[in-house]
Amino acid sequence: MQGSLLLGMITNGKGAFQMKNIQALKIERYFSSILISETEGMSKPNPKLFRKSAFELGVPVGECIYVGDHPSNDIKGAQAIGMKTIWKRDSFWERAEADYIVDDLSEIPILLGMEGRKC
Template identity: 55%
Template sequence: MLKACIFDLDGTLLDRDGSLPAFLERQHERYFDALGSIPLEVYQQRFIELDQRGYVWKDVVYQQLLEQFQIEKIDADTLLHDYVEHFHLDCRAFPGVHETLQQLQDKGILLGMITNGRTQFQRKNFQAIGIEKYFQVILISEQEGIAKPAAEIFEKALRLLNVKGHETIFVGDHPANDVQAARAIGMKGIWKRDDYWPEPAESDGIIVQIPELLAHIDKIEKSIRLSNEK
């Protein structure tokens, strides 16, 4: 029987691809005197390219941006501070996230979250989209001193939820850091499709939208019941 479902945050529950351009538009407006020589669309596109799906921290991104466009009226630290303080204001959840989390909770499934990133920054982001209330366990890599794909952070979540790997599903958009890492310690790994990443070699299901997870859970639970009956 499945007892728990653990989620990644960015690209899985939080629509970062939708949130980031909205934030960048506001930032461009706030600092138009310094950034106005860069067309908004160019500013957004280049930031997103340098950001590499969030895997490059923003001090590096902003420094590269300013150097590339020869901007001298503002420094990278100012833009980084603005990002840290204001990004959450433009955060949005993927469609159906709240409803799906509520239905999982109603089924008696324990919920956890494991996200890589800076503690206060990530906390403000998931609080902004109103999902904190659904989770019994939330682990953030900076706070824990360890990040996905290390097995230890997955194992800690299992211990805190008091469940075993084979009783748990992990849902994430990164084929290696999420799906493969979870499966390596015995969890079921569901990939939330992201065309930026190659499809994982192995998974226990692929979804495009979060509400599709419910059907996969029903299918996995049925398979477990049939296996136990043999």
């Protein structure tokens, strides 16, 4: 994988509540796009959310990789517009039809061939 990595977030939930959670975790600076369903007036798996995220990042949907833990809202939603998907296995769901499956988010840089690389 060449070039820099851009991160976007799409989350279902209440706008102020979700943003406070993101800010409390001090992770908002890592994301070039953050879309919250209430603020956007639509929820995952609506394809418009996934397209808007890719547009805000300036990346064609076919070059996006969506990481999620919900088989339908995340994985099927992203796949519906042509994104590659990584399912973060969740004990609540038995399985997901994703392109890749990980048990821990730390596996993603290895999967993408970016191990040891700073983005």
